[in-house]
Amino acid sequence: xxxxxxxxxxxxxxxxxxxxxxxxxxxxxxxxxxxxxxxxxxxxxxxxxxxxxxxxxxxxxxxxxxxxxxxxxxxxxxxxxxxxxxxxxxxxxxxxxxxxxxxxxxxxxxxxxxxxxxxxxxxxxxxxxxxxxxxxxxxxxxxxxxxxxxxxxxxxxxxxxxxxxxxxxxxxxxxxxxxxxxxxxxxxxxxxxxxxxxxxxxxxxxxxxxxxxxxxxxxxxxxxxxxxxxxxxxxxxxxxxxxxxxxxxxxxxxxxxxxxxxxxxxxxxxxxxxxxxxxxxxxxxxxxxxxxxxxxxxxxxxxxxxxxxxxxxxxxxxxxxxxxxxxxxxxxxxxxxxxxxxxxxxxxxxxxxxxxxxxxxxxxxxxxxxxxxxxxxxxxxxxxxxxxxxxxxxxxxxxxxxxxxxxxxxxxxxxxxxxxxxxxxxxxxxxxxxxxxxxxxxxxxxxxxxxxxxxxxxxxxxxxxxxxxxxxxxxxxxxxxxxxxxxxxxxxxxxxxxxxxxxxxxxxxxxxxxxxxxxxxxxxxxxxxxxxxx
Amino acid sequence: xxxxxxxxxxxxxxxxxxxxxxxxxxxxxxxxxxxxxxxxxxxxxxxxxxxxxxxxxxxxxx
Numbered sequence: 001x002x003x004x005x006x007x008x009x010x011x012x013x014x015x016x017x018x019x020x021x022x023x024x025x026x027x028x029x030x031x032x033x034x035x036x037x038x039x040x041x042x043x044x045x046x047x048x049x050x051x052x053x054x055x056x057x058x059x060x061x062x063x064x065x066x067x068x069x070x071x072x073x074x075x076x077x078x079x080x081x082x083x084x085x086x087x088x089x090x091x092x093x094x095x096x097x098x099x100x101x102x103x104x105x106x107x108x109x110x111x112x113x114x115x116x117x118x119x120x121x122x123x124x125x126x127x128x129x130x131x132x133x134x135x136x137x138x139x140x141x142x143x144x145x146x147x148x149x150x151x152x153x154x155x156x157x158x159x160x161x162x163x164x165x166x167x168x169x170x171x172x173x174x175x176x177x178x179x180x181x182x183x184x185x186x187x188x189x190x191x192x193x194x195x196x197x198x199x200x201x202x203x204x205x206x207x208x209x210x211x212x213x214x215x216x217x218x219x220x221x222x223x224x225x226x227x228x229x230x231x232x233x234x235x236x237x238x239x240x241x242x243x244x245x246x247x248x249x250x251x252x253x254x255x256x257x258x259x260x261x262x263x264x265x266x267x268x269x270x271x272x273x274x275x276x277x278x279x280x281x282x283x284x285x286x287x288x289x290x291x292x293x294x295x296x297x298x299x300x301x302x303x304x305x306x307x308x309x310x311x312x313x314x315x316x317x318x319x320x321x322x323x324x325x326x327x328x329x330x331x332x333x334x335x336x337x338x339x340x341x342x343x344x345x346x347x348x349x350x351x352x353x354x355x356x357x358x359x360x361x362x363x364x365x366x367x368x369x370x371x372x373x374x375x376x377x378x379x380x381x382x383x384x385x386x387x388x389x390x391x392x393x394x395x396x397x398x399x400x401x402x403x404x405x406x407x408x409x410x411x412x413x414x415x416x417x418x419x420x421x422x423x424x425x426x427x428x429x430x431x432x433x434x435x436x437x438x439x440x441x442x443x444x445x446x447x448x449x450x451x452x453x454x455x456x457x458x459x460x461x462x463x464x465x466x467x468x469x470x471x472x473x474x475x476x477x478x479x480x481x482x483x484x485x486x487x488x489x490x491x492x493x494x495x496x497x498x499x500x501x502x503x504x505x506x507x508x509x510x511x512x513x514x515x516x517x518x519x520x521x522x523x524x525x526x527x528x529x530x531x532x533x534x
Numbered sequence: 535x536x537x538x539x540x541x542x543x544x545x546x547x548x549x550x551x552x553x554x555x556x557x558x559x560x561x562x563x564x565x566x567x568x569x570x571x572x573x574x575x576x577x578x579x580x581x582x583x584x585x586x587x588x589x590x591x592x593x594x595x596x
Contacts, residue, residue: 072539075547082554091561095569213538220540237541281565288558296551 002339006152009343010350013190014167017183017354021171024179031384034176035107035366036273041181043279047286048188049181050270052355054085054261055191055294057144058421060352063253063295065325067302068317070249071223071235074303078296080258086287089262094271094280096440099533101272108363109265110371112272113432116439116529117450118521124376125454129431130265130367133424135395138360139402140420145353146403151330152346158404165400168354172361173389173396177273180358187351192290194348195297201337202301206308215307222306222316235303244496251498252422252471260425260500263432266363298329305332364399365392419472422498423465430457430503434511440533443526449515457507464499471496 028034041049067074097112106112110130114123142165150160171179206212213236220234231243239245261267274280302317305328309320312335321327333345369391373379381387435453438445465472466479467488473479474486487495520526536545 072544072547075544075551079547079550079554082551082558087554087558087561090558210538214535217535217538217540234540236539236544238543277569278565278567281568282562284558284565285562288555288562292551292555 002343003154005340006343006346009347010153013347013350016186017167017171020182020186021175021179024171024175024177024182027178028176031107033178034385034388035370036269037177037181039102039273040275041273041279043274043282044286045181045185046270046274046279047283048290049184049355049359050267050283051086051287051290051294052184052188052191052352053266053270053359054081054264054291054356055352056141056356056421057148057349057353058141059295060195060298060349061144061148061326061329064298064302065317065328066253067299068305068328069227069325070239070245070253071232071237072299072303073238073249074253074299075296076250076254077258078292078299080254081261081291081295082288084258085261086284086291089267090271090280090284090287093262093268093436093440094283095277096533097268097271098274098277098280099531100440100529103529103531103533106272108366108370109268109432110367111375112268113435113439113450114371114375117435117445117447118525119447119451120376122447122450122454123371126265126432127367127371127376129427129458131364131372131395133427134360134364134367135399135402136420137424138357138364138395138399139406141353141357141360142399142403143407145350145357147326148330148346148349148353157407161400161404164353165396165403168357168361169393169396172358172365173392177269177362180362181273183358184355187355188290190351191348191355192293194345194351195293197341198301198333198337198345199293199297201341202304202308205336206304212304212307215311216303219306219310219316222310226316226318235306242493244492247493247496251496251501256422256429256498256500257425259433259504260429263428263436264425265367265428265432266359268436269363301332302329305329308332308336360399361392361396364395365389368392368395419475423472426465426499426503427458427461429500430461430507432457433504434508438511438515443530444515444520445511446515446518446520448518449511452514453507453511456510457503460503460506461499464502468495468502469497469499472499 027038032038063074063077100116101112104112104115106115108127110123110126113126114120142161145164146157146161149155149164150157153160155163171183175182203209203212206215217234217236220237223232223234226232227245231240231245233240239249271280274283305317309315309317309332313320317328317332318325321331334342337345365388369388370384373391374381374384374387379387431454434457435445435450438449438453466476467473467483470487470489479488480486489495536542537548539545539548
């Protein structure tokens with residue numbers, strides 16, 4: 001590997017990132033600028049920022065590796081990411097959220113919910129939930145980025161950790177959401193180009209689209225040999241219905257991540273940053289193309305690594321990396337791609353980690369500073385921005401602390417990355433989604449209904465994660481401590497049913513039933529909230 | 535064989551990704567200027583927002 005070339009490319013990339021962060025800093029004059037990028041973001045910047053925040057390094061490296069195991073069925077997640085995460089989110093949620101956010105004068109997602117349902121407690125509790133759960137998600141992104149940096153630049157984990165966190169923190173704290181979105185747009189562009197080249201090179205190397213697919217189809221017996229008893233039928237076929245692989249693929253990967261994206265606070269807030277509704281429709285176009293390239297590209301390449309490694313090493317990807325799946329994509333890049341591309345792709349991955357992390361820092365800081373301390377606990381201050389910046393600094397330290405210590409407790413960092421991400425996505429979907437949909441679409445959901453949604457979604461998700469879903473319950477260890485088993489579920493199929501499948505319907509039922517039996521807010525208030533929304 | 539893929543389910547996943555993207559692109563083009571918002575109303579709304587944003591503290595570089 002040419003370290004000089006990588007070093008030069010990384011330095012150029014960092015200089016441009018620093019300049020964009022500085023641009024955000026000098027253009028930030030008030031709280032609206034800091035929290036909502038002045039509400040005048042360009043649709044292309046908004047779409048790229050949304051997409052780049054959505055896609056982290058683990059979406060490329062971790063999910064690309066998952067694709068090399070699960071096969072082409074994982075492309076249903078790409079479909080969900082585009083159809084639900086972009087099309088539905090922008091066309092059906094975005095415009096209404098923007099308009100209602102303006103009517104309510106909301107600056108953050110918890111503030112939006114709190115004002116919509118006239119509950120300070122809801123703002124406080126949502127802010128607190130984000131503050132507690134998000135550092136783990138952020139830590140998992142930090143671990144991914146740091147591991148990658150330390151391996152590629154051959155520096156220690158600790159040095160890479162400080163270097164990585166320090167750069168992102170500076171431009172987030174100084175530049176606010178403007179700094180975040182400008183750098184996101186730049187990072188998103190790099191990610192798009194990097195992935196486009198990777199897909200073209202991969203298909204070209206394996207003889208074109210159909211030939212590459214045919215070669216993978218021919219390898220089916222290799223997959224069945226290892227995972228046949230779990231339901232695998234080959235990479236270019238779906239797993240057997242109701243098998244363990246089928247549940248893992250469709251409940252955790254496709255549904256868990258595919259639906260969970262709708263209620264992500266760091267993404268919802270993007271809708272409130274644009275000047276008018278049609279900017280969101282324009283962003284739909286860019287967002288769709290971006291996500292197709294990023295997740296679709298990573299999944300197709302992940303699948304096809306099997307053909308490449310089988311042709312060159314006589315082994316499928318999973319065996320070529322001795323079961324350390326996180327190494328599949330990096331090994332493929334370094335062995336199959338030209339050397340100059342390795343440098344480009346390193347920066348692509350660095351950009352993916354930084355763009356997700358910057359928004360996480362921003363969301364955690366605003367949730368803790370604005371929603372919990374200032375609005376929730378009513379701590380009066382003359383300078384909101386200073387409180388948010390201090391809160392941001394505190395949450396960054398907390399996430400960094402977790403990113404430093406967590407890998408010491410778990411054998412593989414990747415286990416944490418997967419848990420941190422799915423935990424946060426699952427919690428957000430079950431605690432926020434039903435009330436969020438209700439907030440923008442109906443006048444009938446009440447404050448009590450929203451609170452019932454929050455509590456039922458939170459408790460059912462946590463209980464399922466702690467005692468049933470083995471992916472979380474086993475490493476968490478609480479079930480083992482109390483009941484002497486990794487999961488209370490005896491059936492391996494049930495152990496692999498994702499929390500979202502259980503918790504989301506529960507919180508939907510609670511939201512609807514409690515709302516039906518309680519009084520809706522006054523007509524006057526609802527007219528103000530729904531002003532300009534058809 | 536569907537584009538070299540073994541099952542129709544996998545083929546459908548592959549094609550659906552492109553169709554969903556096409557949907558985003560067409561929707562974006564058709565609604566390029568929609569919803570058509572009243573510009574005067576937008577300006578008024580912006581003035582109101584600025585008025586009600588009490589935290590005009592000096593947060594940035596200027």
